[in-house]
Every structure is written in structure tokens, then in C-alpha cells.
Amino acid sequence: MSWREKQTAMLAEKKVLMVGAGGIGCELLKNIVLAGFRDIHVIDLDTIDVSNLNRQFLFRREHVGKSKAEVATAAGLRIAPDAEVKIVFDHDSIFSEKFNYEFFKQFAFVLNALDNRSARNHVNRMCMSTHVPLIDGGTAGYLGQVRTMVRGATECYECVPKDENKKSFPGCTIRNTPSEHIHCTVWSKHVFNQLFGEVDIDDDVSPDMDDEEAKEKLEVTDEGMESGDGPKEEGGDAKLEEEEEEGGKGEEQKEKPSNTRMMAEESGYNPEIIFNKLFVDDIHYLLKMANLWKERRPPVPQPFGELATENAGSSTISTAAQMDPAQRVWTPAENGDEFRKAVEELRVRKAAAPDGILSWDKDDDAAMRFVAACANIRAVIFGIPMKSLFEIKSMAGNIIPAIATTNAIIAGIMTVDALRIAAGHADKIASSILLPVPNFRGMVVIPEPVVKPNPSCYTCSAKREVTMRVNVEKMTVETLRDKVLMGALGVGAPDVMEATTSKVILSSEPGETDGLLGDTLSLHGLSMGGRLLVEDFDSSDELRLVVLQAAAFDDVTFEIVSDEKPEVKEEGEEEEEMAEKMEDATIGKKRKTMDETEFPVKKARVEEEEEISV
Numbered sequence: 001m002s003w004r005e006k007q008t009a010m011l012a013e014k015k016v017l018m019v020g021a022g023g024i025g026c027e028l029l030k031n032i033v034l035a036g037f038r039d040i041h042v043i044d045l046d047t048i049d050v051s052n053l054n055r056q057f058l059f060r061r062e063h064v065g066k067s068k069a070e071v072a073t074a075a076g077l078r079i080a081p082d083a084e085v086k087i088v089f090d091h092d093s094i095f096s097e098k099f100n101y102e103f104f105k106q107f108a109f110v111l112n113a114l115d116n117r118s119a120r121n122h123v124n125r126m127c128m129s130t131h132v133p134l135i136d137g138g139t140a141g142y143l144g145q146v147r148t149m150v151r152g153a154t155e156c157y158e159c160v161p162k163d164e165n166k167k168s169f170p171g172c173t174i175r176n177t178p179s180e181h182i183h184c185t186v187w188s189k190h191v192f193n194q195l196f197g198e199v200d201i202d203d204d205v206s207p208d209m210d211d212e213e214a215k216e217k218l219e220v221t222d223e224g225m226e227s228g229d230g231p232k233e234e235g236g237d238a239k240l241e242e243e244e245e246e247g248g249k250g251e252e253q254k255e256k257p258s259n260t261r262m263m264a265e266e267s268g269y270n271p272e273i274i275f276n277k278l279f280v281d282d283i284h285y286l287l288k289m290a291n292l293w294k295e296r297r298p299p300v301p302q303p304f305g306e307l308a309t310e311n312a313g314s315s316t317i318s319t320a321a322q323m324d325p326a327q328r329v330w331t332p333a334e335n336g337d338e339f340r341k342a343v344e345e346l347r348v349r350k351a352a353a354p355d356g357i358l359s360w361d362k363d364d365d366a367a368m369r370f371v372a373a374c375a376n377i378r379a380v381i382f383g384i385p386m387k388s389l390f391e392i393k394s395m396a397g398n399i400i401p402a403i404a405t406t407n408a409i410i411a412g413i414m415t416v417d418a419l420r421i422a423a424g425h426a427d428k429i430a431s432s433i434l435l436p437v438p439n440f441r442g443m444v445v446i447p448e449p450v451v452k453p454n455p456s457c458y459t460c461s462a463k464r465e466v467t468m469r470v471n472v473e474k475m476t477v478e479t480l481r482d483k484v485l486m487g488a489l490g491v492g493a494p495d496v497m498e499a500t501t502s503k504v505i506l507s508s509e510p511g512e513t514d515g516l517l518g519d520t521l522s523l524h525g526l527s528m529g530g531r532l533l534v535e536d537f538d539s540s541d542e543l544r545l546v547v548l549q550a551a552a553f554d555d556v557t558f559e560i561v562s563d564e565k566p567e568v569k570e571e572g573e574e575e576e577e578m579a580e581k582m583e584d585a586t587i588g589k590k591r592k593t594m595d596e597t598e599f600p601v602k603k604a605r606v607e608e609e610e611e612i613s614v
């Protein structure tokens with residue numbers, strides 16, 4: 001048999017799972033069929049949208065509304081008509097119970113072509129638990145990343161906890177000193193929530209009187225407070241809050257901007273009153289913090305009735321686009337009018353909402369117009385050029401353009417990694433980053449060093465790991481304790497923590513968690529399954545419980561799918577050896593001359609859920 005025949009036979013044997021048949025998925029399916037894989041399972045829960053057609057090239061106009069998995073499969077089968085290709089599909093979510101432990105176990109590796117973190121987390125857990133290698137691809141605009149993860153040898157998708165609370169801009173920039181339009185847009189989304197949504201105290205929109213920058217300089221020259229360039233006659237008797245313990249200024253009487261929500265409610269959501277509070281009164285408060293404006297242009301209040309009817313600022317939109325009201329930059333007066341109309345509509349909708357709360361959505365026309373108008377008026381106040389509704393929508397909705405070429409490159413790298421894994425060259429596995437612009441060496445695809453597993457990772461560290469199926473909607477914490485943990489698994493005095501939230505749902509301390517015993521598991525972060533960390537207070541033994549959902553089960557039924565003790569020695573050694581080999585064979589040699597400072601981008605990660613669009 002020639003090497004080519006051997007290769008063909010070898011690839012034909014490998015069963016491949018591809019999750020997601022969108023931007024990356026379409027490219028990837030074509031690649032893996034052309035590369036010689038002959039047994040492929042495609043899963044996607046979505047149907048084809050007209051907006052997918054520009055880059056998801058396996059789909060045509062007549063497929064709009066049809067299942068992505070089904071149409072991609074049919075197209076994939078046509079790519080190599082002479083070869084014996086088997087592609088099966090499921091139009092379903094990867095969270096579905098039928099994709100269980102046994103299902104995952106049958107694959108040589110899994111290819112993730114997904115666009116959200118929760119599905120990625122789930123596939124990661126299934127792959128780590130079944131020891132099936134996972135190749136995960138993601139793109140965000142021109143940026144892309146491929147990560148190949150092998151249990152015990154590399155870090156897994158969850159080895160490094162993701163920052164859930166990413167705050168992009170400091171609060172004082174948003175509340176006091178915006179310098180770019182995005183700052184005004186972020187502020188406007190907060191205003192929407194303050195007025196119509198769920199009030200988040202962290203997203204206050206009023207001037208931040210505790211701004212350190214203002215305070216610090218005030219200590220030097222108190223007169224500065226009265227020397228601002230902007231109007232100061234109104235509320236001129238108000239004093240800035242000082243929190244100095246010993247400075248003596250703390251006694252000065254303090255006046256604070258009124259609470260936005262309370263003011264709106266008291267005014268019956270009168271658009272003009274709200275407008276003047278946000279764009280006149282609050283701006284006067286800002287002007288009183290004169291130190292902020294010593295080296296900045298001071299803001300200029302914009303009373304509702306005095307908005308300019310002509311545009312001073314401009315945007316980058318071409319003249320052809322000026323015809324489209326979404327692409328044209330509204331004048332300040334038009335923004336004022338849009339503000340009024342949006343407040344009137346949202347006021348009615350808020351009153352009619354069952355819980356009296358609206359949630360912001362970029363595709364909600366009134367909500368989007370409100371945010372655009374608010375952001376533009378604030379931009380005028382701070383001398384920032386205004387933008388069109390279209391431009392603001394893409395900023396406010398965190399819309400990152402999906403770029404076909406990025407998807408194609410990432411799918412290509414994933415295919416090379418797939419071929420390596422299929423050929424048993426686990427020692428040649430590398431993760432890669434695709435840069436938007438070449439680095440100093442002219443490279444856009446950068447290999448990343450293999451990172452070893454985090455020994456305290458909740459998903460992949462070496463611990464006894466029990467995988468079980470239960471109905472999380474029905475099984476209570478008490479049943480989990482009595483029947484599963486103390487009964488079947490022999491845990492003497494279980495302490496149980498949900499792994500993602502670190503919430504204790506069961507304590508061995510008598511009485512401590514009695515209030516939770518009647519709760520179903522789904523109430524504690526296991527709505528579609530998840531992981532529980534269990535410690536036996538008596539023996540100090542630990543185990544990880546991987547919970548898979550089984551909707552058909554009643555409240556007491558459970559099935560132990562697997563019960564793995566910590567890796568036996570040979571296996572552990574083998575995997576460690578493999579990790580070492582990987583380091584030497586792939587990145588280590590190539591990268592010996594590249595130190596961290598030369599290579600800052602290697603730490604970049606494409607992992608924020610909202611930012612991954614493929």
C-alpha cells in the first residue's frame with residue numbers, strides 16, 4: 001500500500017464531529033471532505049438567514065429558512081461525489097441529551113465552529129470527560145484563533161477562567177469626560193437602563209462627583225471650582241463633595257445631581273424634562289468640577305429648545321449614503337426630536353410591560369433611536385463628531401463584522417490540526433492566532449506555545465470524575481445527597497459546590513444548607529447540566545460530578561455513565577510526556593529566540609462570547 005493509500009484508509013476510519021455550520025463551519029466542512037475525511041457528523045441548531053449568504057457559501061438564496069446542518073450536509077456530499085463520503089447531520093442544539101457521553105466517545109476528535117461561550121464550554125466538558133481531542137476555532141473581524149485541546153496534555157477551554165465582567169471604559173470617562181463617540185454610546189445605553197430597564201447602580205449616568213482627577217487638583221486650588229469656562233450661574237452655590245477626612249472641606253454643604261430614574265418618574269416621563277436634566281443640569285454639575293476642564297474643552301449644555309438645526313460635526317459616511325436616514329448624520333435638532341419620540345414610545349411600552357421593565361436590544365427600533373439620539377447630543381456637548389444611526393448601532397450592538405477570509409484561514413488551520421491529530425501526531429499540535437496585520441516578522445498566523453493544563457481547573461484536573469445523567473428539573477438537592485452521593489457514590493459527609501458559580505449548594509455542617517434541600521438542581525446553575533465539586537468532609541476525598549440532563553427521568557432516577565479514578569500512572573506519564581514532546585517539537589524550537597516582549601500578541605485571546613462572530 002502506498003503512503004497515499006494508507007493515508008486515505010486512515011482518514012476514512014476517523015469519525016469526525018463538527019459543531020456549528022455557520023461561517024467557519026461551511027469552510028471547514030468543505031476542507032475536511034477535500035482533505036479526505038469520510039465519516040462526518042454535523043450539528044447546528046439554526047436555520048439559514050439571508051444575511052448568512054455572503055460568506056456561508058454552502059448556502060444559496062433558495063435555502064433561506066432551511067436547516068443549516070441539513071443544507072451544509074447535502075452540499076458537503078456534493079463536494080466529492082466520487083468518494084464514499086458519509087455525512088450525517090442533526091438540526092439540534094449540542095446541549096441536547098442525545099449528544100451524550102457515548103455519543104462523544106465515538107469520535108476521533110471534535111471541531112468547534114461555534115459562536116458562543118456556553119456551547120463551547122459544554123463541548124469542552126464533554127471532550128475532556130470523554131478524552132476526545134477538541135479543535136476550537138473562533139474569529140472576530142480580522143482576528144482569529146485556533147486552539148487544540150487534549151485532556152491531560154494541553155490546557156482546556158476552561159483552564160483559565162474568563163472574565164465575565166469586562167468593563168471596557170473607566171466609569172469616570174463614561175460619566176464625566178467622554179472623549180470618543182463610543183463613550184457617549186456606552187453612557188446612552190446606561191441611560192436607557194436607568195430610565196426604562198433594570199437599574200444597575202454600577203451604571204450610574206449622573207456626573208461622578210468623586211472623580212479623583214477633579215478632587216486631586218481641587219486640593220491645590222479651590223478657586224478653580226468657580227473658574228470654569230462654562231455656565232455656572234445655575235446652582236452656583238452648590239459645593240463639590242469632598243471626602244477628605246482631615247482636609248476640612250468635608251463639612252462643605254454638598255448638592256448632588258438628582259436621581260435619573262426618580263426624576264423621570266416624577267415628571268411622568270416628560271421628554272423635555274428628562275432631556276434638560278441629562279443635557280443641561282447634569283452638565284452644569286460637571287462644569288463645577290473645573291479642574292477636569294483645565295486641559296480639556298469644557299462641555300456645553302444643550303437645552304432642548306435651542307438645538308442647532310444644522311450639522312457642525314461630520315461623519316465618514318459617503319454622500320451616496322446621505323440619502324438613507326439610518327446612514328445620514330442627524331442634526332442636533334433632529335436628534336432632539338428622535339429623543340422625544342423615542343421617550344414617548346418607550347414610556348408607553350414600559351407601562352405596558354408585565355414587569356415594568358424594558359431590555360435594551362439593538363434591533364428594537366425605538367430603543368436604538370433613543371440610544372443614538374442620546375449619544376449624539378452628548379457628543380455635541382463634548383465637542384465630539386456625531387455619528388449616524390447605522391454607525392452607532394454597530395458600536396452599541398458590539399457588532400464585529402464577520403469576514404469570510406478570516407473564517408477561511410481559521411478553518412484551514414483547523415483542518416491542518418485535524419490531519420495531525422488523525423495521523424497520531426499529537427506531538428505536533430499547536431494553537432494559533434491570526435493577527436489583523438502582520439507582526440514585525442511579517443507573519444499573520446502565529447503559533448502559540450502549548451500551555452499545560454491548569455492543575456486546579458474544574459473541568460480537566462486529575463480527580464475522581466463521575467459522569468451521571470439525572471433530570472435536573474426534577475431531582476432535588478436532598479435526593480442528590482441521599483441517593484447519589486451518600487448512597488451510590490459512598491460519600492460520607494458531602495460538601496457540594498457548583499463549579500462555575502462557586503456557590504455552595506450542600507454543606508456537611510448540619511443545618512447550614514437545609515433551606516436548599518428541596519430545590520431542584522436546575523435552580524443552582526445546572527439548567528442544562530454542569531459540574532459539581534464534591535468534597536467528603538469525613539475523608540477529605542474530592543470528586544467532580546459531571547451532570548448531564550435526562551429529561552425523561554423522574555425525580556429519583558439517575559444513571560452513572562462513568563466513574564473514573566484519577567489518571568492511572570502510565571496514562572498520566574504518557575500524557576505528560578506528550579505535553580513535553582509537544583513543547584519541544586513544535587513551538588519550543590521555533591520560538592527560542594522570541595521572547596515575551598517581542599511577542600506581546602501571543603497572549604491575545606478571542607474568547608469574549610459577544611465578540612466571537614463567525
Ligand SMILES: Nc1ncnc2c1ncn2[C@@H]1O[C@H](COP(=O)(O)OP(=O)(O)OP(=O)(O)O)[C@@H](O)[C@H]1O
Nearest residue numbers: 020021022023044045046093094114115119613614
Ligand atoms: N448550542 C448550539 N448547538 C448547535 N449549534 C450552535 C449552538 N450555538 C451556536 N450554534 C451554531 O454555530 C454557528 C456559528 O456560526 P456563525 O457565527 O457564523 O453564526 P451565524 O448566526 O450564522 O452568523 P451571524 O451571527 O454572524 O449572523 C451558527 O450556525 C449557530 O447556529
Ligand SMILES: [Zn+2]
Nearest residue numbers: 156159457460
Ligand atoms: Zn482545564
